[in-house]
Amino acid sequence: MSKQTNHNPDAATLSALQQIIDVVARLRAPDGGCPWDLAQTQQTLTPYVIEEAYEVVEAIHSGEQKAIAEELGDLLLQVVLQAQIATEENKFSLKEVAQGISEKLIRRHPHVFGNVEASSVEQVKQNWEEIKAIEKGEENTQLSSKLSRYTHTFPPLMAGMKISQKAAKAGFEWENVEGVWAKFQEELAEFKQAIALESRVQQQAELGDLLFTIINLARWYKLDPSEALIGTNKRFIQRLSHVETLAGRPLADYTLEELENMWQQAKAKIASEPE
Known part of the structure; x- marks a missing residue:
């Protein structure tokens, strides 16, 4: 691994990571822990993993760095919680989680940690997929089976x-x-x-x-169809908010023609606003 560069995190970063590990362990402590945290299982926490991941994406879209940091913290909490529960059940630990992803990154980046040459993004992606297929024993697996996952x-x-x-x-x-x-x-x-x-x-x-x-x-x-639909959902709500402001009374009190007229006014007003 001659190409590997060692970038050690500072003591404050390691201390902060240890603090969240200790806080979660305290929340899960049978004696004096939090009843809600103690009631959770790996399965009951899955909706929060998904929710927090989406909130991270939303924060990134907003460009607000403070919000991104906060939402990444919430997502990190879910990782630590899952690992804490698994540790209590003697399944795996956070150490294994961290070691596992580190080893995977090293295996799948032979152009960085080994002697393979990869000068383009496409080459990197191809190497990644080939190594991944070998790891999963899918080199000769039918395409349909690979796609089904x-x-x-x-x-x-x-x-x-x-x-x-x-x-x-x-x-x-x-x-x-x-x-x-x-x-x-x-x-x-x-x-x-x-x-x-x-x-x-x-x-x-x-x-x-x-x-x-x-x-x-x-x-x-x-x-990106997902990004496109997210944008449309946001624009619809934004325009609806303007319509409600224009209306001044319940929307059900208006005819479809009146609502359409206010909708067009809302679109025009939003379009004229600086981004």
């Missing part, structure tokens, strides 16, 4: 993008973006037909096909 580990939009990317890399790809647009029109027509004539099960299936095609369009244009 994404349906269990990622939110639907993210899973769709991952599956689309991996399938395309394996050759399951259109020749050009016009082919994707043609597929979109085909799926849209099938969805409309299902809505008009088919069962709810078939309608759901056709909606899924349409959404997956939109994900493929996003991939071709190097767009």
Whole structure:
């Protein structure tokens, strides 16, 4: 590992990490600990892991460094809590968690810690995937089996993008973006037909096909469908807030035409505001 550079954290950082470990251990102490923390299991904490991860992403989007630091702290708490519970049950410890990820990073970065050459991002990604496949014993595993795990580990939009990317890399790809647009029109027509004539099960299936095609369009244009939907949700709420300000009374008291008029006013007002 001749290329490895040693950057030791300062004593204050190590002390702060030890403090959160000690605080969590105290919260989980059978004698005098917190009843809520003591009642938690690895399973009951899973919603908080997801919630805190999303809040980290939201903070990063905001650009507020203080908020990012705070949300990363909340996410770190979930890591320490999971490790503390596992330690109590003699399953694994935080030390094993830290050692495991360090060893994985070293294995998967042979261009940094070994003698492999990788001068581009694509080469790094290819090396990572090859090493990962070897570690998991998936060198000769069928593509479908590899992709199936994404349906269990990622939110639907993210899973769709991952599956689309991996399938395309394996050759399951259109020749050009016009082919994707043609597929979109085909799926849209099938969805409309299902809505008009088919069962709810078939309608759901056709909606899924349409959404997956939109994900493929996003991939071709190097767009992130999850980010796009997050932005749309925010804009909708922002515009709705302006409409409520304009309304002055319950929205149900207005006609659809009146609401549309206020909606357009809200869009125009937001568009004119400096970013």
